[in-house]
Amino acid sequence: MIYKVIGKDEFRKLIEGLIESNETFGPRQVDTGKDGQPIYQFRKVDSFDDLELDYNYTASSLKNFFLPFKELLSRYAFTDDDWEQGIEYRVNPRVIVGARACDINALNKLDDIFIRGAFPSPYYMARRNNTFLIGMDHMPPEDCFCESLGELTVRQGFNLFCTDLGDRYYLSINSSKAFNFLKKVKTSNPTAEDDRKWIERRQLIKSSFQTEVETDELPDLLDIEFSSPIWKKWGDKCLNCGVCAMVCPTCYCYGVEETIDVSLKQARKERQQYSCTVVDFAEVAGGHNFRPLKEDRLKYRYYHHYHGFAENADQQICVGCNRCGRACLPGINPKDVINDLILESGDDV
Amino acid sequence: MTFKIPKQDINFKPFMNRPPDYKLKHEIMRTDRVYKCEVINIIELTAEEKLFHLKIIDPAERAIFHFRPGQFLMLEVPGFGEFPISISSSSNNQEYIALCIRKVGRGTEILHRARMGSRVGIRGPFGTSFPMEEMVGHNILLVAGGLGLAPLRAPLYWVNEHRDQYRDVSLLYGTKDPSSMLFTYQYEQWRTVNRIRLMTIVDRPDENWTGRVGLITELFKEIEIDPLNTYAIVCGPPIMFKFVCNHLDSLGIPMNRMFVSLERRMHCGMGKCCRCMVGSTFTCVDGPVFDYWSVMNLKEAI
Amino acid sequence: MKYLGIDPEKIKIGSFDFTCCEGCQLQLANKEDTLVDFLNLLEVVNFREISSYRGEDYDIALIEGAISRQDEVERLKRIREQAKVLVALGTCACFGGVNQIKNKFEIEDVVREVYGDDPVETLPVRKISDVVKVDLEIPGCPVSKEEVEKIVVDLVTGAEINFPKYPVCVECRRKVNTCVFDLGLLCLGPITRAGCGAVCTSGKTACIGCRGPAEEANYEEFRQVLKEHGFTPREARERIDFYGGLPEMVIDES
Numbered sequence: 001m002i003y004k005v006i007g008k009d010e011f012r013k014l015i016e017g018l019i020e021s022n023e024t025f026g027p028r029q030v031d032t033g034k035d036g037q038p039i040y041q042f043r044k045v046d047s048f049d050d051l052e053l054d055y056n057y058t059a060s061s062l063k064n065f066f067l068p069f070k071e072l073l074s075r076y077a078f079t080d081d082d083w084e085q086g087i088e089y090r091v092n093p094r095v096i097v098g099a100r101a102c103d104i105n106a107l108n109k110l111d112d113i114f115i116r117g118a119f120p121s122p123y124y125m126a127r128r129n130n131t132f133l134i135g136m137d138h139m140p141p142e143d144c145f146c147e148s149l150g151e152l153t154v155r156q157g158f159n160l161f162c163t164d165l166g167d168r169y170y171l172s173i174n175s176s177k178a179f180n181f182l183k184k185v186k187t188s189n190p191t192a193e194d195d196r197k198w199i200e201r202r203q204l205i206k207s208s209f210q211t212e213v214e215t216d217e218l219p220d221l222l223d224i225e226f227s228s229p230i231w232k233k234w235g236d237k238c239l240n241c242g243v244c245a246m247v248c249p250t251c252y253c254y255g256v257e258e259t260i261d262v263s264l265k266q267a268r269k270e271r272q273q274y275s276c277t278v279v280d281f282a283e284v285a286g287g288h289n290f291r292p293l294k295e296d297r298l299k300y301r302y303y304h305h306y307h308g309f310a311e312n313a314d315q316q317i318c319v320g321c322n323r324c325g326r327a328c329l330p331g332i333n334p335k336d337v338i339n340d341l342i343l344e345s346g347d348d349v
Numbered sequence: 350m351t352f353k354i355p356k357q358d359i360n361f362k363p364f365m366n367r368p369p370d371y372k373l374k375h376e377i378m379r380t381d382r383v384y385k386c387e388v389i390n391i392i393e394l395t396a397e398e399k400l401f402h403l404k405i406i407d408p409a410e411r412a413i414f415h416f417r418p419g420q421f422l423m424l425e426v427p428g429f430g431e432f433p434i435s436i437s438s439s440s441n442n443q444e445y446i447a448l449c450i451r452k453v454g455r456g457t458e459i460l461h462r463a464r465m466g467s468r469v470g471i472r473g474p475f476g477t478s479f480p481m482e483e484m485v486g487h488n489i490l491l492v493a494g495g496l497g498l499a500p501l502r503a504p505l506y507w508v509n510e511h512r513d514q515y516r517d518v519s520l521l522y523g524t525k526d527p528s529s530m531l532f533t534y535q536y537e538q539w540r541t542v543n544r545i546r547l548m549t550i551v552d553r554p555d556e557n558w559t560g561r562v563g564l565i566t567e568l569f570k571e572i573e574i575d576p577l578n579t580y581a582i583v584c585g586p587p588i589m590f591k592f593v594c595n596h597l598d599s600l601g602i603p604m605n606r607m608f609v610s611l612e613r614r615m616h617c618g619m620g621k622c623c624r625c626m627v628g629s630t631f632t633c634v635d636g637p638v639f640d641y642w643s644v645m646n647l648k649e650a651i
Numbered sequence: 652m653k654y655l656g657i658d659p660e661k662i663k664i665g666s667f668d669f670t671c672c673e674g675c676q677l678q679l680a681n682k683e684d685t686l687v688d689f690l691n692l693l694e695v696v697n698f699r700e701i702s703s704y705r706g707e708d709y710d711i712a713l714i715e716g717a718i719s720r721q722d723e724v725e726r727l728k729r730i731r732e733q734a735k736v737l738v739a740l741g742t743c744a745c746f747g748g749v750n751q752i753k754n755k756f757e758i759e760d761v762v763r764e765v766y767g768d769d770p771v772e773t774l775p776v777r778k779i780s781d782v783v784k785v786d787l788e789i790p791g792c793p794v795s796k797e798e799v800e801k802i803v804v805d806l807v808t809g810a811e812i813n814f815p816k817y818p819v820c821v822e823c824r825r826k827v828n829t830c831v832f833d834l835g836l837l838c839l840g841p842i843t844r845a846g847c848g849a850v851c852t853s854g855k856t857a858c859i860g861c862r863g864p865a866e867e868a869n870y871e872e873f874r875q876v877l878k879e880h881g882f883t884p885r886e887a888r889e890r891i892d893f894y895g896g897l898p899e900m901v902i903d904e905s
Contacts, residue, residue, distance in 0.1 A: 016350070017350040017352045020351050021351040021352050021353040021354070031833070033834065041829075059827075059830075064827070069825035069826075069827075076428060078654065081466070081468070082654055083468065085470065087381055093354035093356050095354065113620075113621065117619075117620060117621070118634055119620060130357050132354050177354065185350070236872065237875075239818070239872060240869060241818050242818075246821065246824035252621070253623035254623075256430075256617065258429060258431070260808065261685075262685045262688045262692065262800045263685070264688075264804070264807070267427055269427075272825075274624075275821065276623065278821060279816050279817060280817070280866070282613070282614065285455075285456075286454060290614075304629070329830075330872050427654070455810055462809070
């Protein structure tokens with residue numbers, strides 16, 4: 001990693017240059033909640049001033065820039081008594097500004113599955129390789145617990161990462177593209193003072209977490225407490241609405257659907273983001289449902305997140321952003337569910 | 350000041366003339382492109398099940414398509430969907446692939462209307478297989494319930510083609526009623542030519558049925574099993590393989606010598622969509638063939 | 652489609668409106684970019700919004716609207732006898748729709764309110780399946796043309812027709828919408844069947860349940876959610892009662 005320091009005015013020039021030449025996305029306020037608080041999402045930006053780099057969190061994650069909610073996998077063109085398959089996964093380069101460390105870590109986890117897994121996905125790779133990603137540190141919102149999961153800092157998976165030192169950014173440069181762009185703006189090598197401020201900033205962030213979740217023992221605990229009554233308690237609250245998985249930065253489960261055009265001349269095969277909490281997730285043809293109960297489905301989501309799957313090297317895939325907890329209308333959230341699970345297992349002893 | 354980001358094409362060759370090496374990133378296109386096949390034969394097995402013989406049209410593609418007994422493919426019916434099907438033919442058969450398909454759900458219902466010459470696609474093969482080499486020199490006990498005979502046909506072909514390498518081979522097959530019994534036209538050949546001890550049983554006999562009646566576990570009363578020299582392959586509904594495997598376990602067959610093939614809904618076959626997960630295990634990449642010890646350790650398998 | 656030996660056959664349809672706004676039928680004539688292709692799949696025997704021809708030899712009858720008069724009952728029964736497949740099209744046909752609000756009041760009061768001193772004959776509103784056997788229900792106020800296109804393709808090719816089982820929230824979040832609960836609205840999305848593409852919530856208005864219940868909707872918890880978001884039972888009941896598609900979502904006002 002190469003480190004530089006850039007004044008915020010110069011940084012603005014860099015971003016403006018990127019916006020001018022590429023499709024660029026970043027945090028923008030999209031609504032004001034009934035509590036008067038702004039609601040942010042990653043959206044297209046047309047100028048630097050569109051960006052709200054001091055945002056607390058976006059309601060939905062970055063995931064769907066790489067795994068679109070609906071994605072065309074292939075097309076079938078029908079001819080007389082035959083068909084031809086067409087596959088296309090070219091995407092235009094684009095820039096994302098203002099990703100948080102946990103969001104980038106989430107992408108790194110998705111990389112394990114979609115790039116380094118047994119069957120790499122060309123669709124995902126095309127999007128990932130063509131995205132210039134600029135990360136930015138931030139003070140944790142009160143319900144975030146990424147520190148508990150070790151996702152507070154990020155060392156890979158981005159082009160440029162900015163640590164805010166007040167009037168300037170301390171840059172971690174992780175790609176030749178970023179390095180070359182930075183040659184065109186004014187940067188300097190970090191001074192001892194910059195380094196000290198960098199450490200202070202990191203320590204401040206680390207000490208600012210208000211939510212802690214004990215996750216180390218969870219892989220075993222989830223096995224041991226597979227039939228714990230807490231699953232029914234929380235499962236009964238689940239609306240099966242799938243919102244948790246939609247906003248999650250790492251939930252990647254999907255379904256594939258085919259649709260024939262009304263012209264009957266071609267069909268589309270599309271991947272759609274799905275959720276394991278949705279009622280028919282594990283239903284097979286003929287109607288048998290391997291997870292007929294709400295509690296089975298909710299438990300499965302926690303199992304996936306905190307037990308880990310072989311495909312991603314048994315890592316826990318939660319990054320602790322608590323988007324699912326915020327989005328859940330009945331208030332199911334990882335902190336409370338996990339604490340309940342730990343308490344419950346304590347009761348057994 | 351402008352900073353144009355150069356476009357990075359994931360430019361995959363549309364076709365390779367050897368099996369894909371997934372470690373080479375430029376070869377990954379194979380994962381989503383189907384092999385186009387022609388239906389060259391359709392055999393009506395029962396009212397619900399048909400056996401389709403598919404021939405990969407492109408000779409070069411046909412030459413690189415290899416599978417092992419127990420593996421499955423994703424069968425694509427363009428416009429109507431894709432579904433996992435275990436391969437029911439010999440892994441030695443270079444001419445065609447046989448798939449036994451029950452009419453259940455959107456894709457399979459449409460496929461049942463296909464005729465000779467219809468064109469469908471396949472992706473794969475995917476998943477784990479039965480360790481046929483490891484079983485050499487041992488007795489083999491195949492136990493199938495209902496449609497579970499379909500995935501057992503590939504290992505059965507293997508055994509028949511290498512019959513001298515294996516000792517006693519038994520096939521126990523149970524179905525609900527006589528009319529749902531599959532591949533009845535092959536039984537005689539299996540018995541006489543291939544020296545397979547084949548026993549069948551039905552739960553609900555009709556007036557023409559003269560064979561055994563009851564659940565598949567009844568058949569165990571009639572055979573002797575040498576637990577330390579026997580490998581078992583069990584395939585059928587979860588409740589059935591649970592009973593069968595528990596019985597075999599009580600006889601003393603080691604759990605890692607009992608193999609089952611699990612079925613789940615799948616949308617990708619490549620360990621991505623998560624629809625086929627059992628606990629934290631993918632049926633499509635870690636399975637569908639598991640030894641019974643692994644199945645016991647899978648949460649929610651049975 | 653010939654690759655499977657399927658020779659798609661045009662379906663002969665008749666479309667009939669009962670107590671409704673005819674918006675669903677009109678919806679079928681929408682979406683100009685695919686309208687020609689759409690009509691190519693149909694042999695329109697009887698369809699006021701599309702053609703002036705009136706035939707009686709339809710196979711598939713699209714029934715729009717609810718039943719609120721005796722003459723409608725008889726007309727519907729005649730259509731049922733003729734049709735091989737009878738489709739309830741739209742929320743009024745599937746659940747009674749807006750019309751069934753009438754059933755919450757005394758019928759004399761309703762007639763007086765609307766027609767004053769010139770009363771008309773009227774019955775309590777019934778959905779189509781209360782009167783005749785319905786083979787297929789396509790909910791929506793109005794129906795989604797995209798969904799209808801899919802269904803017509805399925806009918807033409809003989810494929811199984813599937814509706815989403817999950818609630819509107821799935822589609823709403825796929826569109827990266829702000830949850831309208833966060834904007835202070837009472838939304839029925841969490842218990843309503845998806846398939847509409849979350850059109851209402853994408854326009855920052857609440858879902859009012861026109862598509863009926865999602866499968867295994869969690870009514871009990873949803874009642875709790877409404878309470879915790881500060882909605883009164885009366886507000887909840889008014890919303891639920893609007894289309895009559897969520898009869899299992901009972902609100903206790905006491």
